Amino acid sequence: MTLSAQQANEALRDLVQTQHRASVQRGYESSAPHFILWGIIWILGYGGSDLLPAHAGLLWLVLDLTGFAGAFLIVRAARAGCTSAAYAGGRGVALRYAASAVAMAAFIAATYFVMRPREVAQFGAFPALIMAFIYVWAGIWRGRRWTIAGIALGALTLLAFGLLHEHFMLWMAGIGGGTLLLTGLWMRRP
Secondary structure, three states: OOOOHHHHHHHHHHHHHHHHHHHHHHHHHHHHHHHHHHHHHHHHHHHHHHHOHHHHHHHHHHHHHHHHHHHHHHHHHHHHOOOOHHHOOOHHHHHHHHHHHHHHHHHHHHHHHHHOOOOHHHHHHHHHHHHHHHHHHHHHHHOHHHHHHHHHHHHHHHHHHHHOHHHHHHHHHHHHHHHHHHHHHHHHOO
């Protein structure tokens, strides 16, 4: 049996669509542990910042370093258990992740230096909005779940900043961290 040109084109289109869906799902699954990790860190960081505001800087330093180490271990474990070309870069993947984390931290610190926020809510909102932007941007390239997570995180952050200013850090602990946790669980599902 021979295929017509139209049938062959339809079969190739279906194959490309299936490959794309599988690639997007693999991306979601590999991102899920990172969302869950950072959701927990946000709950602890924002919650701790509300309870112990004098120690918020040290708390976030410890939590961020823990998060970066945890993310490195997640990438390392995925690379060890995966034969995928996505992790074929070996140490290069981990180094790019570390460089990205340092670049983001430097950008946030430089912005704080230039803009000089005076309120706790300003300090807390900025990194959340940066992450919301990154998730939306990633979603444009990697799948709509990223975009939805970014829009939700950004909208909830702005809502709290505008309406719940006095309780902003608690809001971000519960809702911001919770958004990341739920996104991580959602990313694990097909």
